[in-house]
Amino acid sequence: MTIQAYPFLVSRNRSLDYRTVVAPSVFINEGISNLLARAAGGNLTLPGYAIRREIRGTTLGDFTLVFHVIEANQKDIYPDTEDEALIDPFGREIVFIEGVVFKGSPDEIIVTKELFDFIHKHVLDSYRSFWEDTNLFEASVVSVNHLELNGNFQSGNILKLDEAEPFIFQRKSSKQLSTTEPEISDIARSLVPEQSEMKDIRDLLKSLLSEKITFLLLSGVFGLVLLAFLIIKLTKLIFR
Amino acid sequence: MRTYKVIMLGPSGAGKTVFLASMHKKLSIQGEEGFFIEVQDPVRRQVLENIYAEVATGDKWPMHTDPSDQSKSGHEWTFRCCVRIEDRSIYPACQFTYLDYAGGKLTDVNVAGEDLVSEAKTADAVLGLLDGRKIYSFMNNNDDEFRNLFLHKDIPSIARIMQYCEAPVHFVISKWDLLEGKYTLGQIRDRLLEILEFKNLISQLTGSTVRLIPVSSVGANFATLLPNGKMQKHSGAIPRPFYVEVPLACVLPDALVKRVKDLKQREKEIADMVVKVKPRFGGFLTVIDELLTNTVVKFLKDNLPGNYQFSPDVLNWAEQKIQKAQEQINQRESEAAKITQEQIMQRDKLFKEIKNEETALNYLMNQFLTLTSSLDTDFPASKF
Numbered sequence: 001m002t003i004q005a006y007p008f009l010v011s012r013n014r015s016l017d018y019r020t021v022v023a024p025s026v027f028i029n030e031g032i033s034n035l036l037a038r039a040a041g042g043n044l045t046l047p048g049y050a051i052r053r054e055i056r057g058t059t060l061g062d063f064t065l066v067f068h069v070i071e072a073n074q075k076d077i078y079p080d081t082e083d084e085a086l087i088d089p090f091g092r093e094i095v096f097i098e099g100v101v102f103k104g105s106p107d108e109i110i111v112t113k114e115l116f117d118f119i120h121k122h123v124l125d126s127y128r129s130f131w132e133d134t135n136l137f138e139a140s141v142v143s144v145n146h147l148e149l150n151g152n153f154q155s156g157n158i159l160k161l162d163e164a165e166p167f168i169f170q171r172k173s174s175k176q177l178s179t180t181e182p183e184i185s186d187i188a189r190s191l192v193p194e195q196s197e198m199k200d201i202r203d204l205l206k207s208l209l210s211e212k213i214t215f216l217l218l219s220g221v222f223g224l225v226l227l228a229f230l231i232i233k234l235t236k237l238i239f240r
Numbered sequence: 241m242r243t244y245k246v247i248m249l250g251p252s253g254a255g256k257t258v259f260l261a262s263m264h265k266k267l268s269i270q271g272e273e274g275f276f277i278e279v280q281d282p283v284r285r286q287v288l289e290n291i292y293a294e295v296a297t298g299d300k301w302p303m304h305t306d307p308s309d310q311s312k313s314g315h316e317w318t319f320r321c322c323v324r325i326e327d328r329s330i331y332p333a334c335q336f337t338y339l340d341y342a343g344g345k346l347t348d349v350n351v352a353g354e355d356l357v358s359e360a361k362t363a364d365a366v367l368g369l370l371d372g373r374k375i376y377s378f379m380n381n382n383d384d385e386f387r388n389l390f391l392h393k394d395i396p397s398i399a400r401i402m403q404y405c406e407a408p409v410h411f412v413i414s415k416w417d418l419l420e421g422k423y424t425l426g427q428i429r430d431r432l433l434e435i436l437e438f439k440n441l442i443s444q445l446t447g448s449t450v451r452l453i454p455v456s457s458v459g460a461n462f463a464t465l466l467p468n469g470k471m472q473k474h475s476g477a478i479p480r481p482f483y484v485e486v487p488l489a490c491v492l493p494d495a496l497v498k499r500v501k502d503l504k505q506r507e508k509e510i511a512d513m514v515v516k517v518k519p520r521f522g523g524f525l526t527v528i529d530e531l532l533t534n535t536v537v538k539f540l541k542d543n544l545p546g547n548y549q550f551s552p553d554v555l556n557w558a559e560q561k562i563q564k565a566q567e568q569i570n571q572r573e574s575e576a577a578k579i580t581q582e583q584i585m586q587r588d589k590l591f592k593e594i595k596n597e598e599t600a601l602n603y604l605m606n607q608f609l610t611l612t613s614s615l616d617t618d619f620p621a622s623k624f
Contacts, residue, residue, distance in 0.1 A: 015389060017252040017344020018307040041308025089385065090373070091301045091470050092254030136393045137347075236453075 001107065004146040008065075009039045009123040010097040011072065013131045014089050016139055022123045024101055025143040032169070039167040040097045045069045050116070050156075053164040054105055066111050066161065067099025076124055077131050086236045095186035098123055101146050102149070115149070117179055122147075241320070242334040242547050242601070247359045249401055250369025251394040252343030255414040255457060257305050259369065260317055260338060261291040262457035263484040266585075270324050273485055274587065274607045275333070277319040284317065295458060296479050301471070309344035315341055319488070323600045325591065331600035336488060339363075347397040357404050364547075365491040366405045368398045372415030373465070379423050379431060383469070391435060399441040408449040410487050416454040417482070418465060425454055426621035442624050447501070449494040450624040453615065456482040457582035487612035493558075495496055499548045500540060500558040507539065551602045553586075557609065584610065 003164035006024035018041075023033035038056050055063040072086040072094040085093040098119055102109065126142035133139045147153075250256045263277075264285075270276040279285040294302040305315075306336035320335040339359055346356060360366055377383035413419070419428065420504055429452055433439050443449060459480030463471045537552045540559070550558075587610070590603040615622050 012252070012304070012344070014385070015393070017342060017347065018304065019344060038308055041306045043306075047588060087470075088253060088304070089469065092253070092304055093300065095303070 002148050002150045003102065005100040005102050006146050006206065006213050007100055007119045007122050008036050008040070008067075008098065009127060009146055010040055011127060011130070012088060012094055013133060015134070015136050018097075019139070021139075022078050022126045022142045022144055025145055026060060027101075028141055028143045030058075032058055032060070035167075035169055036065070036101075037097075040065055040067045040099065042069055042164070044071065044095065048113075048160060049162055050111055050159040050161055052109065052161040052162050054166040056166050056168050062104055064102040064105050064109065065099055066102070066109055067097055068116060068159075069095050069097050072096050072127075096120070096123075096127070100149075109161065110154045110207045111159050111161070112145070112153060112155065113159060114151040115156075116159070118153070241332060241597070243318070243337055244334065244364040244491055244495065244547070245337050245339065245359075245362065246365045246367055246488075247339045247356070247363040248341070248367045248369060249346055249356065249360070249398050250367075251347045251371060251389070251397065252304065252345060253373075254343060254369040254371040254394075256340050256369050257291060258295055258342070258457045259412070259414060259455060259484060260340060261288045261295065261302075262479070262481045263488060264288045264319065265292045266317075266481045266484050267488075270322075273489075273611065274591070275321050275323050275604055277321055277488075279318065280320060281318075288317070293385060299473060305340065305342045307344060313338055323591075323603055325594050331594055331597060333411060333597060333600035333604040334470065334492075336491060338367075339393075345391050346401065360401050360405050360407075363405070363407050364495045365408045366402060367487055368397075368402060368409060368411045370394070370413050370415050372409055372418050372454075373471075375413060375428060376415075376422075376465075379419070379428065395435050395584045396437045399437040402441055403444055405445070406448065406498075408451075408490070408498055410451045410453055410490055410494075411450065412487050413454045414457065416456040419454070419457065420456070420460060424621070425452060425619045428452075429621045429624075440474055445624075448498050449490075451488050451490060451494070451615070452619075452622050452624070453483065453490070454619065454622075455484050455487065455606050457484060464531045465512055483615075486611055486615050489608040490615070491608075492605060493561075493608050493612050496548055496550065496554070496558050497561050499544055500555070501562050503540065503543055504562065533563060550605060551598075554605050555604060 006026075008024065009019065009022040010018060011021050012018045018037060020033045020036045021061060024035055027033040035055065035058065039053055040051075042051065045051060050066050050068045053065045053067075055065065074081045074084045074086050076096075077086065088094055098116070100111070100115070100119060108195070122144075123142075129142075130139055248256050248260075264279065265288075267273060267275070267277040268380050279288060291302045294300065317338045317340060318335055319338070320332050322330050322332045324330050371386075371390065371394065374386040374394065378387035378390050381387065393472065405451055413425075413428065432452075433442065457479070459482045461474065462477045462479050463473045466472050537559070539554050540555045541549065541552075545554075587603075590599070593599050594603055
């Protein structure tokens with residue numbers, strides 16, 4: 001049986017934090033390649049294991065990721081160097097989150113160490129270019145086409161799959177994406193007190209006025225009592 | 241339980257998670273700060289303890305914060321502040337939730353960071369972590385890579401989000417052990433103000449308390465910066481976290497001052513409205529106006545949200561704090577020293593009064609004020 005799968009890679013370079021480096025061409029065309037960096041991650045994967053995670057609800061339908069998290073090695077970049085972990089400028093070991101994307105949610109997925117070795121080699125050139133890229137802000141994602149996974153990739157050292165919770169895709173609205181400038185409607189809204197603020201102001205005025213009215217009423221009662229007292233006193237004086 | 245939200249904004253590698261692990265380590269047992277913090281979820285607590293253990297032992301530094309959304313709660317750390325009194329009873333007082341995102345969310349294009357603005361808008365305080373290693377390069381003018389990242393990426397990215405904030409802003413300079421003894425906080429502050437984005441941001445944040453707080457998650461003499469840029473740990477050295485408790489202590493006092501200030505501003509606006517309509521109603525409103533003399537504390541008590549309801553003493557303190565700022569008293573050091581003395585005197589009194597969450601919070605607030613006062617005294621340049 002032959003099954004289609006797209007390789008992918010998530011990693012970082014010296015100035016850019018973890019992001020999608022290699023992604024299926026269909027993801028890039030749809031503008032959703034970043035979801036791989038959001039859906040794939042975690043701690044280093046134990047040897048002999050891989051992680052399976054479903055992605056649900058993208059505009060292209062559902063997908064399944066099978067990946068592992070491994071330490072990047074200096075040899076991956078500079079083959080003649082020593083066998084040491086590749087580190088970022090802060091002395092932290094860099095990891096590769098690499099694997100394959102399957103369309104839909106296949107019932108049975110068989111992945112082998114040999115397949116992952118193949119994928120590792122497949123994405124390394126793209127990673128080297130990314131590593132040497134000195135742009136401080138962005139780097140383009142490398143597009144890949146699908147692989148035909150046939151019997152060759154399904155025999156060998158079969159990896160055990162750890163199932164992660166499905167990732168539910170939610171595309172951010174254009175309003176959520178705008179972080180640089182507030183919209184005109186936002187500015188207009190900020191000039192007009194919100195309902196809750198109006199309510200607060202009304203409550204505040206009400207409480208202030210009710211206190212004053214209570215005070216005036218008490219003063220009035222006190223005045224009446226005083227008046228009655230004076231009348232009684234006056235009456236006593238008149239009839240004495 | 242009152243919960244206050246703090247959002248952490250900092251580039252990759254600034255040390256956000258290590259700072260939290262170090263703060264947790266330092267405050268996990270009640271010491272001279274007079275309170276302790278706990279992470280209730282044992283799994284999450286273990287994660288922080290593991291990160292700190294990686295910092296304190298071995299040659300390596302902890303891994304990056306996982307940028308994937310495997311679990312939303314993975315980015316949230318809730319610390320419950322508790323007080324243990326003489327009879328060994330423990331009283332929780334309040335809790336702080338820190339949102340710790342992978343640095344790339346803040347700085348990189350194409351990395352989902354759109355939720356940072358909305359989180360920052362609703363936070364009780366915003367903590368901007370400035371990488372001390374990069375500041376060192378910036379002050380020295382010696383490492384173009386770090387200097388460029390700091391000037392052209394970190395500061396503009398932080399400023400872009402912070403300009404939407406209304407809450408107090410605390411710039412925390414991490415890795416202070418690299419800078420201590422070489423530069424004063426005042427010198428660093430002056431250089432930072434030469435950066436246009438930073439200077440503009442500070443002038444935008446006039447309504448809120450803005451602080452510059454030096455911290456070191458490992459303290460002095462734990463690691464050395466090698467010529468190749470790596471930080472090498474000293475064999476057998478024990479980390480001595482420096483000032484990691486101070487940013488947490490500043491959250492509540494500064495947030496309260498901000499709330500009171502906003503409320504007083506609103507009160508003033510309402511009073512102005514009353515004055516404006518006065519001629520129409522003549523004498524009646526004059527009488528009313530004269531009667532609008534609630535005591536400040538009562539006014540605050542009636543109008544502050546539940547999360548910011550404190551004892552009259554604390555509210556009085558906040559009120560005085562604003563008055564002092566308005567009068568622009570320039571005797572910060574002596575004032576801070578005086579306040580500290582008063583707070584120490586009050587500490588025992590409040591400690592003895594602890595019998596529930598409310599009284600524990602009043603005591604805790606006093607402890608926070610003591611810590612913020614020491615920051616003002618030790619680092620007069622810390623407040624903008």
